[in-house]
Amino acid sequence: MAPLDTATARTRLLDAAEELFYARGIQSVGMDEIRTGAGLPLKRVYALYPAKEQLVEAYLQRRDVRWRARLAAAVEEVADPRERILAVFDWLGTWFREPGFRGCAWINGFGELGAVSDAVGRQARAHKRAFAGYVAGLVGDAGLPAGLGPQLVLLAEGAMVTAGILGTDAPAAEARAAAEVLLRGS
């Protein structure tokens, strides 16, 4: 195979890593499998990320950017400030319905390695704080009391977990319905 430039090599590597890590968990996936999936020589893999933990970190980082961008894009399609909040839960529903959905990558990663890898713990906390911050922004834009933000976040997190474990998209609609009540009550 012709030599790949660094950028596409990195993309392929992260693509393969993300697919495998998300589907099966981090420790269950070996570096060899990732390099096969990426079609890269092991040497190249370790030139890009000198250790597995750094590849894991990069995987979570890139996914964080993309995940929040997809959420924001879905919310952006709605104008009314209150409806924008509910759009978060609608988007969760479309996410849950995607083939291969297996819960939240950061919740899963934290459960697996949060106690043992600082990098994973940091990524999980950063992602969850960023999500909470985004929701808080939506709540502020709608002129609603700040205390509502964390409550809506709990509904969303609970929906992710429950949908992941039970393998159903129902929690998205349930969380949305609960969110409507919370909005009305404020």
Add this chain to the structure above:
Amino acid sequence: MAPLDTATARTRLLDAAEELFYARGIQSVGMDEIRTGAGLPLKRVYALYPAKEQLVEAYLQRRDVRWRARLAAAVEEVADPRERILAVFDWLGTWFREPGFRGCAWINGFGELGAVSDAVGRQARAHKRAFAGYVAGLVGDAGLPAGLGPQLVLLAEGAMVTAGILGTDAPAAEARAAAEVLLRGS
């Protein structure tokens, strides 16, 4: 050391397994460490559970019984049907504050091995369904609409996840406040 009877050997084994698995994750803990913690010969360990996966299953099973019993005991102290629902969130708060709290064992286990071990996936689903069933019972006892149960469950799950990752007990109070609004709105 004097030979231990089967019952206490099993107890010691499960005690050691639970402490280590919960604190550090399942794959990060070796059988050798567990046998050291239990003070048991490896032979005895494998006589009790012929493979690690079965020990993991037993760990989750026993923890499920105890966890739900603790929750139920806390709820039992409250008489008013609506207050009993809120007592669930109060108990979550005392759980979050316990030293060594690191989130929900089934959520963590599912994130780590749910895709790779049938036994862990089954345990997680069974536990979450049992919890949801318990909450549904409380909702029914209070004469509230059945649709409220899953919504309260989402708040609780979200609180567990968030408290685990962020290392704070605040989600318990936030979830309780949200639950009050949901109760009032029904």
Add this chain to the structure above:
DNA sequence: TAGCGTGGAGAACGCCCGTTCCCGTCGACG
């Protein structure tokens, strides 16, 4: 008291995995 079996302690085995190293080949440059 001699033999036997049970159970404790830990060494040993085989496998897997993260990481490193070697070799063949192909393109660039003089």
Add this chain to the structure above:
DNA sequence: CGTCGACGGGAACGGGCGTTCTCCACGCTA
């Protein structure tokens, strides 16, 4: 056209872990 460097492919290494096996001390029985 010859040489050198870089890169792809994969073997090799070292360590860790789940699982099994060996050895030895102790207590029971005839």
